[in-house]
Amino acid sequence: MVAGVSARLKWDGHYRDCLELLRTKLATAIANARAYESEKKRAEALAQLDRAKTAFFSNVSHKFRTPLTLMLRPLGNLLAQRNTSLPEAIKG
Secondary structure, eight states: OOOOOOSSSOOOHHHHHHHHHHHHHHHHHHHHHHHHHHHHHHHHHHHHHHHHHHHHHHHHHHHHHHHHHHHHHHHHHHHHOTTSOOOHHHHO
């Protein structure tokens, strides 16, 4: 942005204060825009990290659930046979 001084107006404190106010407002607007962009990038990075974490834990959960599910049937059968003695290896 370019600001000029009028040849028809006297340079005084009011003129200087007006240009100083303009400079301050522009600097604040630019700083706010940069802060907004920075926060937006940070939020996008956090969302991407959250998606990756969710995908990881969903996959791990599936990997653990499958073998555990395969063990449930034999364990259920052993528990159903309460009147029979369990082998020493199972009793632990």
